[in-house]
Each structure stands twice: as structure tokens, then as C-alpha cells.
Amino acid sequence: AMWHIDTAFLTASETYNLAKGAIISDMDGDGDNGILIALNASENKDVYHYEMIENHGGWRANSVYEGTLPVSGIVNRVERGIIASHSYNVYMGVGTSEGIHVYKVDLSPGYHAVDILSVLNGQDNVMLLKALPYPHGNSFGRLFVGDSLLGNLYMITYYGYDLIGHTDDGYFTDVVVGDLDNMAEPKIFASSSDGKVYSFTQVAPDSFIQKAVFDLGSPVVSLIEGDINRDGYIEMYATTYDGKIYVIQTEVDTLAPNEVEILNPHSGDWTGADSVKIEWNHVSKLNNIHQSGGFVSLKSLKTSHNNFFRRLVDDREFNYKSPVFYRVEISEDSAFGSLLIDTFSLDTTFIFTPSSDGKFYIRVRAEDSVGNTSDYSQVVTFGVDRGLPWVDSLTILQDTSIRGPFEVKVYPADSLSGIGNVRFYYRRMEDTGFVGMDAVFSDGAYSGFIPEVNIAYDTVHYYVVIYDVAGNAKSSPENAPSVTYEFTAGATGIEEHVAQNVFNFQIKPISRKSINISLYIPRRSNVYLGIFDVTGRRVKMVYNGILEKGEHRASVGSLSKGVYLYILKYKDKTFKGKVIVTGK
Numbered sequence: 001a002m003w004h005i006d007t008a009f010l011t012a013s014e015t016y017n018l019a020k021g022a023i024i025s026d027m028d029g030d031g032d033n034g035i036l037i038a039l040n041a042s043e044n045k046d047v048y049h050y051e052m053i054e055n056h057g058g059w060r061a062n063s064v065y066e067g068t069l070p071v072s073g074i075v076n077r078v079e080r081g082i083i084a085s086h087s088y089n090v091y092m093g094v095g096t097s098e099g100i101h102v103y104k105v106d107l108s109p110g111y112h113a114v115d116i117l118s119v120l121n122g123q124d125n126v127m128l129l130k131a132l133p134y135p136h137g138n139s140f141g142r143l144f145v146g147d148s149l150l151g152n153l154y155m156i157t158y159y160g161y162d163l164i165g166h167t168d169d170g171y172f173t174d175v176v177v178g179d180l181d182n183m184a185e186p187k188i189f190a191s192s193s194d195g196k197v198y199s200f201t202q203v204a205p206d207s208f209i210q211k212a213v214f215d216l217g218s219p220v221v222s223l224i225e226g227d228i229n230r231d232g233y234i235e236m237y238a239t240t241y242d243g244k245i246y247v248i249q250t251e252v253d254t255l256a257p258n259e260v261e262i263l264n265p266h267s268g269d270w271t272g273a274d275s276v277k278i279e280w281n282h283v284s285k286l287n288n289i290h291q292s293g294g295f296v297s298l299k300s301l302k303t304s305h306n307n308f309f310r311r312l313v314d315d316r317e318f319n320y321k322s323p324v325f326y327r328v329e330i331s332e333d334s335a336f337g338s339l340l341i342d343t344f345s346l347d348t349t350f351i352f353t354p355s356s357d358g359k360f361y362i363r364v365r366a367e368d369s370v371g372n373t374s375d376y377s378q379v380v381t382f383g384v385d386r387g388l389p390w391v392d393s394l395t396i397l398q399d400t401s402i403r404g405p406f407e408v409k410v411y412p413a414d415s416l417s418g419i420g421n422v423r424f425y426y427r428r429m430e431d432t433g434f435v436g437m438d439a440v441f442s443d444g445a446y447s448g449f450i451p452e453v454n455i456a457y458d459t460v461h462y463y464v465v466i467y468d469v470a471g472n473a474k475s476s477p478e479n480a481p482s483v484t485y486e487f488t489a490g491a492t493g494i495e496e497h498v499a500q501n502v503f504n505f506q507i508k509p510i511s512r513k514s515i516n517i518s519l520y521i522p523r524r525s526n527v528y529l530g531i532f533d534v535t536g537r538r539v540k541m542v543y544n545g546i547l548e549k550g551e552h553r554a555s556v557g558s559l560s561k562g563v564y565l566y567i568l569k570y571k572d573k574t575f576k577g578k579v580i581v582t583g584k
Contacts, residue, residue, distance in 0.1 A: 036064065038078040038092060045069045047078060047090055047105060064090055065105045069113060071096050074125075081131020082141040084158040091116075091143060093126030100124045100147050102156070117145060117154060117161055124149035127171045128190075144190070146172035153190055153200075164208045169194040174223040178234050189213070191220030191238060197248075203325055209346065218242040257324050257366035257374045258283040265382040270417040270470035272386050275353045282348050283324060283366045283374065327373075330362045334379070357416055359383045385416035385470035394464065394476060395505045395575055396487070403489055404452035409445045410464050410476070411573060417469035424448035425481065426462040429455050434481055439464070444573070453489045461486045505568055507579055514557040515579050517542060521570065523549050528569040531556055539564070 039046050047065040073096030080090050083104070090105040092113065099120035103113035128146030143156040153165035153172045165172070170193030177186050188200040188208075195216045201209045218240040225236045236248040264279040265271070328350050330341035340360070341352065344367075354360065361381055366374040393411040412419050422439040430453070439446035450460055463480035467473045477483050487506070506518045521527065529542040540556045559581045568575040 036078055036080055036090065038075040040074050045075050045092065045094070047075075047092065065092075065113060067112065069094060069101075069103065070115070071098075071101055073097070073101070076126040077129035079129045079131050079143070081143065082133065083131060083143050083156065084140060091129060091131065093129040093145065095123075095125030095148075097123050099149075100126050100145070102126070102129070102143070102145055117156060119147060119150070119152070119154075122149055128153070128173060128175065130175055132175070132177045142177070144172075144175045144188075146175075146190075151192075155188075162206050162208075164188070164200055164202075165190060165198060165210045167192045167194055167196070167198070170219070173220055176223045176225040176236060178225040178236075189223065189225075189236060191223050193219045195219055195240070197223070197236075197238060203344065203346065207346070209325070214248075216240050216244075216246060218244070254372065256372045257368060259374045260326065260364045260366050260377040262362065262364060262377050262380045265380060267379075267381045270383040270385055270468075272384075272468075272470040272472040274386065275351050276382065276384065278328070278350045278352055278362060278364075280326070280348050280364050280377065324366050324368050327365050327367055328362070329364070329376075330360055332358060332360060334361050334381075336361065336363070354384050357384050357386055359416075383417055383470065385414075385468060385472065387415055388472050388474040389414040389419060389466040389468040390474060391464065391466060391476040393570065393573065394485075396462075396485070403454070403456075403458075404450060406450040406460070406487075406489070407447060408450065408462060408464070409447050409575075410439065410466075411445050412466040414466075414468040417472075419446075419466065420469040420471075421467045422446040423465045423467075424450075424462065425465070426450045426460060427484075428453050428460050429458045434461075458489045459486055460489055505570075505575065507566060507577070513559050513581065514555055515559065515564070515581065517554045517556070519543075519547075519552045519554075521547055521549060521552070525571055528567070529554075530567050532565045532567070534563055534565070 037048055039048065045065075045068065046063065048063055069092075071094060073094045075092050076095045077093035078090065079093075080088050082088055083091075092103045092105065094101045094103065099118065099122065101115055102117035104116050106112050106114055125148045126145060127148045128144060130144045131141055132144065133141045140158050145154040145156065145161075146152065148171045151167040151169075151171050152163055153167075153175070154161050155164045172190045172192050175188060175190040177188050188202075189197060190200065191197050195218050196212045197214055197216065197220060199211050199213050201211075203209055216238060221239045221241055223236060223238055225234055227234055228237070238246040238248060240246065260280045260283055262278070262280045265276060326345045326348070328341060328343050328345055329336055329339055330352060331337070331339050340354070341350075343350070352360075352362075359381060360383065361379050363376045363379050365376045389412055391410055392413045394409070396406060396408050408424060410422060410424075412422055422441075423436050424439055425434040425436045427434045428450075437448055439448045441447075446464075448464075450462060453460065461481075461484040463475055463477060463484045465473055465475045465480070475481075477485060505520075508516055515531075517529070519527070519529070525547060526545065527543045527547045530538050530544075531540040531542060532538050539559070542554050542556065543552070561581055563578055563580055565576065565578050
């Protein structure tokens with residue numbers, strides 16, 4: 001065989017420059033391949049299809065596109081492929097001083113170009129333009145575009161385009177799509193001028209995981225995929241700028257990722273926030289990937305003039321592990337029979353915003369792109385309680401004719417997370433501000449003491465703040481400390497302020513022979529109140545039956561000097577105390 005160079009078919013004017021893009025294509029579908037070439041003139045950007053006419057001993061040029069594009073630039077690449085229909089189209093990549101454009105040449109009569117991608121970020125060139133068929137026999141295809149300025153990789157489909165990858169140290173040079181890991185699920189692999197080959201795994205319609213599979217150490221010029229050695233598996237061949245060809249073969253990845261550990265929230269946690277940030281640790285594969293397969297075998301073969309694959313000059317193995325993402329499940333059922341959330345996350349966090357309060361169960365597991373899964377994490381139980389606690393009843397057990405101390409008891413309640421803490425605040429005339437203290441829990445009530453007053457006729461102000469386990473807080477009375485409960489110590493005949501939203505009971509002498517009783521109940525209830533002397537004899541039955549919601553007042557007179565006891569029963573609670581009548 002004798003080779004010769006023939007340039008006679010380039011009959012265009014000398015003002016034309018052959019663009020970087022030239023491909024072999026059967027443009028007219030007659031079974032004979034020709035050469036598809038983009039030519040750049042000073043004003044026009046033309047695409048011609050040159051085909052050798054066997055019986056006439058020459059080349060024939062068919063015009064595919066003749067016209068002026070709406071931008072001033074150089075056609076860097078030309079490509080032909082199926083993207084949005086069953087018929088082939090011609091695509092032109094144009095670099096300009098403003099950015100890049102990709103045009104689809106409409107082959108209907110009148111030949112015109114349609115701009116299908118514009119990225120305007122400054123002086124740029126199209127370094128990669130490649131059309132690849134969609135796997136699984138789909139009639140549509142994908143067009144991959146790489147630029148020189150940003151180092152981005154775009155994928156154009158029938159529905160539009162996505163930015164699927166980026167390299168910081170160069171630009172993408174070639175791309176292949178195939179089942180290179182032999183898992184019956186095609187992936188995208190792209191080479192770059194920085195010497196790396198990247199994989200792209202699609203995990204959502206517009207979301208890809210990019211991973212540098214390996215670094216060949218020299219700019220990669222081209223990628224080819226196919227079962228060239230006929231072993232039943234697809235290989236990938238990478239040609240590098242330093243004159244080497246690498247054969248890349250993969251084995252099936254059967255390694256499961258490590259088990260996930262949920263870091264936040266902790267089991268038993270409650271929150272009053274609208275959203276919960278769920279966090280877990282980042283996991284990788286279980287063991288060294290060489291121990292059980294799943295590695296990438298990379299072999300460098302040197303070329304010669306006589307034998308394409310002359311001898312092995314390099315043999316390296318790379319730890320290529322399938323990308324890991326996370327499955328998050330949240331349920332109100334500890335058996336996860338019905339899921340509120342069943343989603344995937346690329347990150348190690350997920351924001352959960354429940355529509356209602358309650359207790360929730362969460363578990364997370366790691367999965368990789370080839371279907372290996374870890375065990376589920378330990379189930380974490382947490383609660384969301386955005387409701388406020390409330391005071392079911394509040395009493396001050398006191399004899400206001402003395403100066404104290406005065407015991408205050410509060411019975412708080414909460415619908416979900418429970419009571420976390422109760423704090424009392426008081427202010428006497430001698431105090432410069434409110435003094436706070438944690439209440440002590442005993443016998444179902446939280447108790448605190450207001451110390452003895454040192455000033456006669458001292459008006460004492462007090463209020464309480466209830467905190468539930470989720471961190472929600474509510475004061476009693478509401479709007480405290482602007483509004484407080486109060487009483488006057490060391491005096492007789494002073495009426496108490498009664499809380500209008502909680503059960504409140506106060507008893508005190510109003511004369512030397514009488515006592516005054518003030519009672520407020522928040523709802524219709526059965527109430528018992530009896531007054532007894534020190535021998536245990538009942539001297540007065542004040543209430544014994546149903547009382548309507550609201551404030552109730554009563555007085556007990558004609559009492560002799562001495563100490564009297566009272567017993568108050570309200571709902572399931574019993575209050576006991578004493579009051580002193582000084583007599584004449």
C-alpha cells in the first residue's frame with residue numbers, strides 16, 4: 001500500500017481557514033463516508049461535506065451550511081449526531097471574544113443555524129464538541145460541550161442543557177459514555193488537559209457527582225471505549241500528550257459503604273424549632289479496595305511504528321470507589337411502615353420541617369452508584385414540640401398578716417415534651433429588681449419561697465416562667481414582668497390580685513375574727529374547702545360541690561383567737577395550710 005497526500009478537494013478561496021473541527025460522516029446517507037469540514041471566511045461560516053466519487057476520481061463538495069452567523073468568531077468544532085430527533089444534525093461550536101456558542105444547523109430548505117447554547121464570560125473557545133447516542137436504544141442523544149476559559153463541561157439534551165462538571169486546571173478534551181464498570185448502568189467519563197479522567201454519576205435530573213478517577217500525569221488527548229480485547233467487558237483507552245496509550249479496565253464493585261452514624265439529633269432530644277437539622281458522618285468504602293476487587297487496572301502501552309501494542313512500560317492500580325450518597329428515612333412509626341421522608345442526599349445534612357408536632361424516628365444508610373448499600377444506622381428518636389406549656393394551677397400558701405416567708409406552689413402542664421424547669425421571680429420593696437430562683441419539684445408540684453419582708457405593708461410582686469423540655473417558655477401571668485401577681489405583707493384586710501388564666505387560691509385574715517378567701521378556677525370543676533381548728537374539728541364548710549369557671553370569694557367570721565387549718569381539694573390535688581386569727 002502507498003500513502004499520498006491529496007489537498008485538491010480544498011478549492012475554497014485562500015481567505016478561508018480550515019477550522020479545528022473536521023469529522024468523518026456519511027452526510028447524505030448513501031453508505032459512503034465523507035469528510036465534514038467547517039470553513040471560516042472573513043464574513044461567512046460555511047460547513048461542507050466532501051465525498052470521494054469513486055468512478056470520477058475526484059472529490060465532490062456538498063454544502064451543508066452556507067451563511068453568516070449572528071456572532072463574530074471562529075468555528076472551533078463541527079459535529080454530527082442525533083440529539084432531538086431520529087435524523088442527524090450538524091452542530092458548530094464557535095469561540096468569540098464574548099464567550100462560546102453552539103449552533104444546530106437546521107437541514108430543512110434554507111439551511112439556517114439555531115443557537116442552542118450561549119455562555120458569555122469573555123474570550124473563550126469550544127475545546128470539546130461531541131455527540132453520543134443515548135444508551136438503552138433511546139432515539140435521542142446527548143451533545144457534550146467543553147470550553148477553554150471556565151473549564152466547564154455541558155451536556156445538551158432534547159430538554160435543554162446542564163452544567164455537569166468543572167476542572168480548575170485546564171479544560172475537558174474528550175468524553176465517552178458506556179458501561180465501563182460493567183454494572184449495566186452507563187456513566188459519563190471525560191478526560192482533561194490536566195491529565196485526569198473524571199467520572200460523572202447522575203443522581204437526579206439536574207445533579208451529578210463528579211469524581212477524579214485517576215491522574216495519568218500528562219494531558220489526555222482522547223478517549224475511546226469498547227471491547228477491543230474481546231474479553232466480554234468494556235475497556236477505555238486514553239491517549240496522552242506524552243505518547244502513551246492507557247488501557248483502563250474495571251472490575252465489578254461489590255464493596256458496601258461503612259455504616260452511617262447519626263450525629264444530630266440525639267435520641268430523646270426535643271426541639272421547639274420549626275426545622276430540625278439532621279447530621280451524620282461521611283462514610284467511605286469498608287476495606288482496601290484491592291482486597292476484594294472493584295479496582296481500576298491501568299496499563300500504559302508504548303507505541304511503535306510496526307506494532308501498535310509493542311510492550312508494557314507501566315502497570316499501576318488505582319483505588320476507584322463508586323461515589324457514595326445517602327438515603328434518609330423519617331417516620332412517625334418506629335417500624336418505618338409509613339414514611340414521611342424518603343429521599344437521597346449528596347451531603348451529610350438534611351433539613352426536616354415537619355407539618356405537625358410529635359415524635360419522629362429517623363434512620364440513614366449509605367449507598368453507592370452501583371447499588372451497594374450499608375446497613376441502616378441506629379434509629380434515632382426525637383420530638384418536635386412547638387406548643388407552649390401552661391400553668392394548671394398556682395397557689396400562694398400564706399398568712400399575709402405576717403411578714404413571711406411565703407410559699408408559692410405551681411402545677412404546670414405540657415402536652416408533648418413535658419416540663420423541663422420552673423423559675424420563680426419575686427420583688428419586694430427592698431429589692432432593686434426581680435430575684436429569680438429555680439423551683440424545687442416535690443409531690444407533683446414546683447415550690448419556691450418568697451423571703452420574709454423587712455418593711456411593713458410591703459407590696460410583693462411575683463411571677464413564674466414555665467419551660468418545657470423542647471425549650472418553649474410561658475410566663476404566668478402572661479406578659480410578665482410587665483404584669484405580675486402581688487400581695488401586701490404584714491397587713492390585714494388587703495385583697496389579693498387573682499390570676500385570670502390559672503387556678504389560684506389565697507386565704508388571709510381580714511379582721512381579728514374573720515378570714516377572707518379568694519379562689520379562681522379556669523374551668524367548671526368540683527371544689528372542696530373546709531376550715532378546721534387545731535383539734536381537727538371542722539368549723540366551716542366553705543365549698544363542697546361544683547363551682548363554675550371564674551373568681552369566687554368567701555369570708556369566714558366569728559372565729560376565736562387561734563390557729564386554724566384549711567384543706568382545699570381541686571381536681572386531683574389537695575392543698576393544706578394554716579391561717580392565724582389574732583382575736584380581740
